[in-house]
Amino acid sequence: MANIKKGDLVQVISGPSQARGGDRGKQGEVIEVLVEKNRVVVQGVNFVTKHVRVGQTDRGTKTGGIETHEAPIHVSNVQLVDPSTKQPARVGFRVETNKDGKTSRVRYFKPSRRAAKPTKAKASTTKAKTETIDAEKDAE
Numbered sequence: 001m002a003n004i005k006k007g008d009l010v011q012v013i014s015g016p017s018q019a020r021g022g023d024r025g026k027q028g029e030v031i032e033v034l035v036e037k038n039r040v041v042v043q044g045v046n047f048v049t050k051h052v053r054v055g056q057t058d059r060g061t062k063t064g065g066i067e068t069h070e071a072p073i074h075v076s077n078v079q080l081v082d083p084s085t086k087q088p089a090r091v092g093f094r095v096e097t098n099k100d101g102k103t104s105r106v107r108y109f110k111p112s113r114r115a116a117k118p119t120k121a122k123a124s125t126t127k128a129k130t131e132t133i134d135a136e137k138d139a140e
Helices: 125-139
Strands: 009-012 027-034 039-042 047-056 062-070 078-082 091-097 103-109
Antiparallel strands (some): 009 078
């Protein structure tokens, strides 16, 4: 089963950064998946210019010139984006059975290391020491 499908939101995780004119860090929707070549076409990523020969349509309008469109990039250079955290995350598969007894594989996002974990509030040791000292003074 494929990790990435048409319509998924992905982020480019390799290549030159955007500051250097690359596409790393950009997010976009998958337009097309080329399974045989292990490549995907992502909307707004990896633009190339294509020179098209000037022609004429049936109505007489001129076509051609320089066009820009998205070129495919390797599937290993993109990662699925978790919709809840808006961060790229790893994907796992879970086998689920429905009421009829049919089994199906379902994708799920693994917990990300990038996500901020809730921190536990630690009790201040200096405050605890002063309270014990005050308690000792009251006992005397």
